[in-house]
Amino acid sequence: MKVTRKEIEKNSVCLVQGRIAKPDLNRVEIGDQRFMAKDVRRRPFFLRWTLSLWLIQQEWKIYCRLKGVRGIPQPIERIDRFAFVMEYIQGRAVGRDEKLSPSFFSNLETILKEVHARGVVHLDLRHKGNILISEDGSPFLIDFNSGFLFREGGLLRRYLFPLLRWVDYGGFLKLKERASPSSMTPEEISFLKRFNRLRKLWIFN
Ligand SMILES: Nc1ncnc2c1ncn2[C@@H]1O[C@H](COP(=O)(O)OP(=O)(O)O)[C@@H](O)[C@H]1O
Ligand SMILES: [Mg+2]
Structure with missing residues (x-):
């Protein structure tokens, strides 16, 4: 799957708005598929390029390390440096x-x-x-x-x-x-x- 930020933004509903340095949680629906996106693109400039960036990168790396573990959402794709998409848990x-x-x-x-x-x-x-x-x-x-x-x-x-x-x-x-x-x-x-x-x-x- 290759999704762009544009597609994500067009098809998503924000479930939780991240506070301070934390990511927004967006539910994305493309066709009949549902995903969860974590995104720090909207954090204030300074945080976005420092703490938020580091945290989102760290979290993506962790999900990738945990790939295949039952009971953990599967990593799907890194959208850009500020966001990634993972499996949506119903x-x-x-x-x-x-x-x-x-x-x-x-x-x-x-x-x-x-x-x-x-x-x-x-x-x-x-x-x-x-x-x-x-x-x-x-x-x-x-x-x-x-x-x-x-x-x-x-x-x-x-x-x-x-x-x-x-x-x-x-x-x-x-x-x-x-x-x-x-x-x-x-x-x-x-x-x-x-x-x-x-x-x-x-x-x-
Ligand atoms: N992969 C997912 N599938 C379904 N719901 C999710 C998923 N990830 C997060 N959520 C929903 O969003 C809420 C906040 O997500 P979380 O990753 O804990 O963000 P935060 O860093 O803001 O605490 C969760 O309590 C859950 O309801
Ligand atoms: Mg949480």
């Missing part, structure tokens, strides 16, 4: 106070493990808007805007990656505790307790 975000089944969480955990196995951390799992429930009820993990991609064999991969994986796992358990409390194992409960204690020392709270 479904909805996890709602506030929504209760979810234990199998939903075991599937989500499998997704998270696969993400980590590819050297990627998400870092925004506590935010329920980043977890979608597809039409058949299965989880999708989206929004790698604050994620990070590690190079194989680097020092950061060796020392920082384990810490950030741990942060992701804590975020995952936090969500699970809220949405499926009865399925928490004793190990998970004690992990979360320790996690919450240590998180108070964490700068990105």
Whole structure:
């Protein structure tokens, strides 16, 4: 598929307008196909050429690294340096106070493990808007805007990656505790307790 910015703009509906440096989310319909576009073209000049550009590039790289992982929208195309298009997931975000089944969480955990196995951390799992429930009820993990991609064999991969994986796992358990409390194992409960204690020392709270 080769789509141009013009085509995208002609056929899209803005679902979320990005604030500050963040991308706009546009639902694109071309023929009978639906896509999701993330675009920072409309950010103020300075941000567009600095932080926004870096973030959108980073997110695209992450989606490409995660290509083929079940439960992650597939990357489709980089439109230009400011935007990319990915698979549209028919479904909805996890709602506030929504209760979810234990199998939903075991599937989500499998997704998270696969993400980590590819050297990627998400870092925004506590935010329920980043977890979608597809039409058949299965989880999708989206929004790698604050994620990070590690190079194989680097020092950061060796020392920082384990810490950030741990942060992701804590975020995952936090969500699970809220949405499926009865399925928490004793190990998970004690992990979360320790996690919450240590998180108070964490700068990105
Ligand atoms: N691939 C997708 N398929 C369907 N809906 C999506 C997709 N990506 C994002 N959305 C919708 O847009 C919302 C915001 O997307 P997200 O990537 O989390 O952007 P932000 O960086 O603004 O948080 C999500 O909560 C979801 O409803
Ligand atoms: Mg989000």
